[in-house]
Amino acid sequence: MRKGLILLLVVALIGTGMWGYDQYQQNFQTSLFLENQYQRMFEAMITDVENIQANLGKVMVTSSPRKNVMLFSDITKLSYNAQERLSQLPIEHGSISRTTKFLSQVGDISTAFAKKNLDGKPLNHEEMNILQELHNYSNFLAQQLIGLQAGMVEDGIRIGELSAKLDHDFEEVNQNMMTTTFMNVEERMQEYPELIYDGPFSEHIKKKKPHLTGRKVEKNELIKIAEKFVNNGSKYEINVLGENGNARIPAYLIELHPVDKNDNNKIIMSITKNAGKVVWMLNTKDIKASKYSERQGIEIAQKYLAERGYKNMVPTYSIKHDGQIVTNFAYSQNDIIIYPDLIKVKVALDEGEVVGFEAEGYLFNHNDRKLDEPAISKEEARELINMNAKVSKVRLAVIPTDGGNEVLAYEFKAQFKKDTFLIYINAQTGEEEKILQVIINDNGVLML
Amino acid sequence: MRSKLLAICLVCILFFAISIYLIDSAFAKTIFWGSRGEDVRQIQTKLKQWGYLVGNADGIYGAQTYRAVIKFQRRNGLTADGKVGPQTKRALGIRAVAIAGKYNQTVRNAQQKLKQWGYYIGAVDGIYGPKTREAVIKFQRKNGLVADGIIGPKTKTALGLGGDAAVADYVATSRGVSREKDVRLMAMAINGEARGEPYAGQVAVGAVILNRVRHPSFPNTIAGVIYQPLAFTAVSDKQIYLEPTETSFKAARDALNGWDPTGGAIYYWNPITATSKWIWTRTPTVKIGKHWFAHE
Numbered sequence: 001m002r003k004g005l006i007l008l009l010v011v012a013l014i015g016t017g018m019w020g021y022d023q024y025q026q027n028f029q030t031s032l033f034l035e036n037q038y039q040r041m042f043e044a045m046i047t048d049v050e051n052i053q054a055n056l057g058k059v060m061v062t063s064s065p066r067k068n069v070m071l072f073s074d075i076t077k078l079s080y081n082a083q084e085r086l087s088q089l090p091i092e093h094g095s096i097s098r099t100t101k102f103l104s105q106v107g108d109i110s111t112a113f114a115k116k117n118l119d120g121k122p123l124n125h126e127e128m129n130i131l132q133e134l135h136n137y138s139n140f141l142a143q144q145l146i147g148l149q150a151g152m153v154e155d156g157i158r159i160g161e162l163s164a165k166l167d168h169d170f171e172e173v174n175q176n177m178m179t180t181t182f183m184n185v186e187e188r189m190q191e192y193p194e195l196i197y198d199g200p201f202s203e204h205i206k207k208k209k210p211h212l213t214g215r216k217v218e219k220n221e222l223i224k225i226a227e228k229f230v231n232n233g234s235k236y237e238i239n240v241l242g243e244n245g246n247a248r249i250p251a252y253l254i255e256l257h258p259v260d261k262n263d264n265n266k267i268i269m270s271i272t273k274n275a276g277k278v279v280w281m282l283n284t285k286d287i288k289a290s291k292y293s294e295r296q297g298i299e300i301a302q303k304y305l306a307e308r309g310y311k312n313m314v315p316t317y318s319i320k321h322d323g324q325i326v327t328n329f330a331y332s333q334n335d336i337i338i339y340p341d342l343i344k345v346k347v348a349l350d351e352g353e354v355v356g357f358e359a360e361g362y363l364f365n366h367n368d369r370k371l372d373e374p375a376i377s378k379e380e381a382r383e384l385i386n387m388n389a390k391v392s393k394v395r396l397a398v399i400p401t402d403g404g405n406e407v408l409a410y411e412f413k414a415q416f417k418k419d420t421f422l423i424y425i426n427a428q429t430g431e432e433e434k435i436l437q438v439i440i441n442d443n444g445v446l447m448l
Numbered sequence: 449m450r451s452k453l454l455a456i457c458l459v460c461i462l463f464f465a466i467s468i469y470l471i472d473s474a475f476a477k478t479i480f481w482g483s484r485g486e487d488v489r490q491i492q493t494k495l496k497q498w499g500y501l502v503g504n505a506d507g508i509y510g511a512q513t514y515r516a517v518i519k520f521q522r523r524n525g526l527t528a529d530g531k532v533g534p535q536t537k538r539a540l541g542i543r544a545v546a547i548a549g550k551y552n553q554t555v556r557n558a559q560q561k562l563k564q565w566g567y568y569i570g571a572v573d574g575i576y577g578p579k580t581r582e583a584v585i586k587f588q589r590k591n592g593l594v595a596d597g598i599i600g601p602k603t604k605t606a607l608g609l610g611g612d613a614a615v616a617d618y619v620a621t622s623r624g625v626s627r628e629k630d631v632r633l634m635a636m637a638i639n640g641e642a643r644g645e646p647y648a649g650q651v652a653v654g655a656v657i658l659n660r661v662r663h664p665s666f667p668n669t670i671a672g673v674i675y676q677p678l679a680f681t682a683v684s685d686k687q688i689y690l691e692p693t694e695t696s697f698k699a700a701r702d703a704l705n706g707w708d709p710t711g712g713a714i715y716y717w718n719p720i721t722a723t724s725k726w727i728w729t730r731t732p733t734v735k736i737g738k739h740w741f742a743h744e
Binding site for chain 2: 092097108242248358
């Protein structure tokens, strides 16, 4: 009897041991696999940074624009690769945020410089200085990374351990070689000069101020502005959720509760601190089966805009989902479409009510523009379009550039076999500024 | 009086004859001794290539050209009269196309292409003039073609003109594009991170993800941002893989359509559950539901 019990226990013990060993093996395999991935990304990132600084060196001595363009596009690719790899390592964002930003900016500025070269404009003295600085910073980064890598091999540090420790003990992590190195780099990266160029990550974009002017609005005025904007006869109670001084347009964030307890359609909206304009509004009501057509929806949206003082707004495209239609409107100045002055309106197709409004683009960009006469004619612009594309429509439009500027361009709607495109030809230089592909599906139109 | 009329008539006839001769030589079908111009240059170039002519292709039909033409005609079984007519031209491999001083669609297409590629400055008028010739030759040199100024089949192919029979059926790009995958991934993240939050808070979480995509310090894709190690707790505790609610999908779409309750925030945290000490060094700008949002 007792023997039997012992035997049973022994069997159970062996069983548990085998199960445990198997679990250990599996866990070991998984973490090893993960570690290998991390190591590969880390090593590849170092190689990227090495090549970035080598290429930045080469740019100093090349003379042909063509070679420059090749080098710059290479730097762009390497920078984005390195950035991507660095951000997928298990290091807390706080220790790598400036380094990743540095890599993004190097990639972005390289694209801007490549474009400049393609335009036949050589880099000026200042830009060459910037490149030298960037070369030195990436050289510093490469040195630190190479040192870190050597140190890690020596001490047998595994990257995967970082994420395991991070949540528990800040002190311990701080001592970790990898984190310390990146913290050092971060400190140094704080010093690199502000980069201003024609690209989306340029510092000047962050500093742009809205064209909106008007007197400062106090908190007690918000309810009046909000009710006037909503304008549906209901009374609301207001709840100020926050003040956003850091946003592109400083604004209050508010929530409106209907006074009527049976009505639970909460509305949230944001109102600018200056001039008291509604930046955006969302009505969170449930949407039932559609009664209105898409076309009626767009008409409702247009009327809604006109009632709130937004005149000359032209619908540019729309997309339908969940029983609602979102339509983009652009301002039209003497039949020229001003795309940066963008307002989106969302209409619920059940009762034909506007449930969303978003006018940041309009409020930030709209101003009394003095548009130059186009230097090239419609016909001349048309000659610059690829022959394979069959042009159907053309109009003048103002479009935003990557660097946050605006250009006047001819917008051609063109067809290539089964695909539709919008092609933009700069009306002053004849440069092909942008190509958008128009994707039309059941839900509406999508621009790529 | 009569003699005066006769004289006028004579002058008229003479003038007419001369102009006919001039027009004829300008658009000559036949080129002979004394002819000048692009056509002659072209013939000379061809003759040179085939080894009949030594010397410059100067565009003037002189003694050397005459001898070369005769030689060519003899070898090719043509009447050896030194006149370069349609037959001789054909034998030389010169096509009437792209030479004549008249409007021609091929020339127009070529001009447009050459202009787009920066070889040609001038009007796209479909008339083959010296500027067009110069541009064609420049293009041919750069592309390793025989620099004869003729827009022949090889030059046409190199210019990317005509004939695209290779692709049997062009598939519409729209079939390879889906925005639904972005919506779904966003909805998963919103559901995992902000389920049970007020609607504005759910849209806000989606907006933060998109603000990060656009921010230089973060990855450049939605997936890159969401799956960044240590970034979102829902990813590390696998809540992201729960089936998203309908509201999460709606919030994801609103965020993708540009609604941003945070006005550009790139961080948020729940002050009750946040484990990262670093996040507390951020200054919150907006509070929606349980989450605090920060811009820097």
